[in-house]
Amino acid sequence: MKVSSVAGPSSRICRPARLALALACALSLNLAADDWRQWRGPLGNGVAPEAKLPAKLDAQSIAWAIDLPGRGLSSPIIVGERVFVTATTGVKQDRLHVLCFNLGTGALRWERQFWATGRTMTHEKIGGAAPTPASDGQRVYAFYSSNDCLALDFDGNLVWFRGLGRDYPNASNSLGMSSSLVAADGVVVAQVENDSESFTAGLDALTGENRWKLDRPKKANWTSPTLLQGAAGKPLVALQSSKGLVGVDLVSGAVVWNYSEGASTVPSTTVSDGKLYVPSNGLTVLEPGTGAAPKQLWRSAQLRPGTASPLVLGSRVFTLNDGGILSCGDIADGKRLWQLRLKGPFSSTPLAAGGLLYCVSEKGVVQVVDPAKPEGEVVSELDLGQEILGTPAIAGGSLFIRSDRKLWRIGRASSL
Numbered sequence: 001m002k003v004s005s006v007a008g009p010s011s012r013i014c015r016p017a018r019l020a021l022a023l024a025c026a027l028s029l030n031l032a033a034d035d036w037r038q039w040r041g042p043l044g045n046g047v048a049p050e051a052k053l054p055a056k057l058d059a060q061s062i063a064w065a066i067d068l069p070g071r072g073l074s075s076p077i078i079v080g081e082r083v084f085v086t087a088t089t090g091v092k093q094d095r096l097h098v099l100c101f102n103l104g105t106g107a108l109r110w111e112r113q114f115w116a117t118g119r120t121m122t123h124e125k126i127g128g129a130a131p132t133p134a135s136d137g138q139r140v141y142a143f144y145s146s147n148d149c150l151a152l153d154f155d156g157n158l159v160w161f162r163g164l165g166r167d168y169p170n171a172s173n174s175l176g177m178s179s180s181l182v183a184a185d186g187v188v189v190a191q192v193e194n195d196s197e198s199f200t201a202g203l204d205a206l207t208g209e210n211r212w213k214l215d216r217p218k219k220a221n222w223t224s225p226t227l228l229q230g231a232a233g234k235p236l237v238a239l240q241s242s243k244g245l246v247g248v249d250l251v252s253g254a255v256v257w258n259y260s261e262g263a264s265t266v267p268s269t270t271v272s273d274g275k276l277y278v279p280s281n282g283l284t285v286l287e288p289g290t291g292a293a294p295k296q297l298w299r300s301a302q303l304r305p306g307t308a309s310p311l312v313l314g315s316r317v318f319t320l321n322d323g324g325i326l327s328c329g330d331i332a333d334g335k336r337l338w339q340l341r342l343k344g345p346f347s348s349t350p351l352a353a354g355g356l357l358y359c360v361s362e363k364g365v366v367q368v369v370d371p372a373k374p375e376g377e378v379v380s381e382l383d384l385g386q387e388i389l390g391t392p393a394i395a396g397g398s399l400f401i402r403s404d405r406k407l408w409r410i411g412r413a414s415s416l
Contacts, residue, residue, distance in 0.1 A: 036078040036393040036400075039132035039180040040349065044226050045270050046311050048394040051353040053411050055368055057382035063398060063409040064106035069097055071404045072129040073178065078103060078395035079135045082154060085407055086142050088128030093120045096128070098142050098152060103396050106409060110156040118146035118165020122176025125347075125389065127404075130178035132224075132391075134188065136205060141188050145176040149190055151208060160208035164190065170197035173220040180224040182237060187211055187250050189237050193221035200225070200239055202253050212253025217241045223268040228276070230256055231290055238276060240269050245278055247288055259286055259294050267305040267349075272312035272331075279305050283319060283334065300334035303327055308349040311357070316371060318357065320346055326359070326369065328376060340376035342367050347389040351399075358399055364388045366401070366410070384408060 040046040054061050070089030077084050081104060087097040094116040100109040120128055122145050131143040139159055143149045147165035152158055165171060171192045179191035188203040198216040203209065216239070223240040227250070230236040235250040245259040263269075264279035271277075276286040276294065282301035286294035303310075306322035316337070317329045324344025328337045343365050350359040350369075356379070357369040364384040370377050386403040393400040398411030 034395050035080065035135075035137070036076075036395045037137065038077060038134040038182055039075050039224055039391060040270075040309070041351075041394065043271070044182070045272055046309070046349055046351045046391070047313060048351065048353040051394050052397055053353045053356070053358065053394065053399055055354070055356055055370075056380045057366055057368060057410065058380075059382075061382060061410050063411060065406050065408045066101065066106045066108075068099070068402065068405055068407055069111075070095070070129075071127040072402060073127050073390045074129050074180070074402075075132040075391045076393045076400045076402055076407060077133055077135055077140070078393055078400065079137065079140070079154070082109065083400060083407070084133055084135070084140050085402060086129040086131075086133055086144070088116075088120075088144065093122070093128035094146070096142075096144050096146070096148060098133070098140070098150075098156070100154075100156060101407065103409075106407075112152060112156050112158070114148065114150065114161065116144065116146035116148055117163035118148055119172045120146050121174075126176035126178055128176070130176060132180035134181040134183040136183040136186075139205065141181050141183050141205075143179075143181045143190055145178065147171055147177060147192055149181075149188070149203065149208065151188075151205070159206075162203065162208045164192060164201070168192070168197045168199065171199065172196070175220065178222045182225050182227050184227055185235050185250055189225045189250070191216075191221070191223070191225050191239060193217070193219070193241060195220050200248075202250065211251075214239075214248065214253055214255070217243045219265065221265045223263075223265060226269050226271055226276075228271045228288075229274070230288065238269050238271070240278070241265065244280065245269060245276065245286070247294075257288055257292055257294055264305070266307050267309040270310045270312060275331075277310040277312060277317060279310065283310060283317070283329075285331070285334065298334040300329060300336065302336040303329045303334060307347045311350050311352060313352045313355070313357070313371065318350065318371070320350055320359065322346055324361065326350075326357075326376065328371060338375045340369065340378070342369070342378065343381075348391040351392055351394055353394055358392065360388050360392055360401060362387055362389060364403065366399070382410070
């Protein structure tokens with residue numbers, strides 16, 4: 001197995017020849033229409049409207065299950081026939097892994113390993129591979145609690161490596177970092193927010209160098225950036241913190257608007273139909289416009305989320321608290337319509353496909369909820385028997401779930 005490693009300040013950024021890199025970027029890859037390239041999927045909202053997942057789950061629903069080398073809270077991401085997963089190993093969690101599997105068979109295509117250059121100590125529930133990687137369809141970008149960020153091509157060749165912990169030595173917190181990446185329009189957004197040297201950076205997708213860097217509130221923050229469209233279709237990224245939410249121009253890093261009424265530092269904002277569902281003072285729904293602050297549409301204390309982020313499906317919004325109470329609200333006014341107790345506790349965010357909700361508890365129980373029932377109803381369960389803290393992914397008519405030790409594909413088996 002080929003292993004790539006990075007050690008020492010001199011190798012902080014790897015720059016292959018520009019011509020070779022441009023040629024590699026120009027080569028097209030057959031990308032599936034249902035790629036899942038980031039945490040919570042293509043739109044960052046956890047919804048796969050065209051996916052057809054099984055409603056009834058049992059042991060026969062498992063297409064394949066493969067062993068993983070070490071710890072990981074990050075979600076799998078899927079690009080074409082490739083499934084990417086990150087993990088960390090070692091007593092100090094200082095060995096960083098990126099693994100690529102075949103979607104159809106689960107066979108390992110390649111694995112790359114790197115040494116962490118930043119702080120690796122975390123709370124036992126977070127671990128080193130907490131942030132979910134991202135892809136723009138040209139490369140895969142991985143990020144770790146050690147604030148190491150790297151880019152690989154789809155064959156596993158290193159494009160660049162940034163030790164953000166070395167560049168900004170005070171950027172860490174005592175519990176570990178877990179904000180996931182987003183990547184679009186040639187920019188990779190890394191939210192590195194903590195009690196000391198707190199910032200968010202827009203990294204150049206080709207080189208890893210800063211395109212922009214914003215100072216952020218100095219408080220530990222585990223939320224992830226959210227992509228959305230601004231005025232005239234300009235790409236924006238919403239950054240959430242204890243102070244609230246700001247809309248930032250993805251390309252320039254300029255702040256476009258600001259919501260300053262506070263927000264959670266754990267569950268993240270969800271975008272649906274141009275509206276922002278913000279874990280703020282319960283759940284607050286905002287509508288960005290052309291002004292300096294978004295318009296508040298409604299607020300509900302009854303729909304307060306726990307660790308899991310909000311999910312919007314059709315005319316309903318769903319929040320899940322840590323104990324396992326699923327709440328359903330009307331997106332028109334935030335009125336709570338019903339509550340359903342699931343088998344908790346929960347850390348991962350629910351996903352939606354085919355009108356159903358897929359919720360995975362910390363104890364590894366996958367619960368399928370039909371929200372069309374008058375009070376919601378669990379229509380099937382599958383106990384995977386391992387602790388699962390990360391959010392699943394959806395692609396290829398299947399649900400992809402990982403624990404520290406395994407990666408499962410649940411659903412339609414491919415002919416490949």
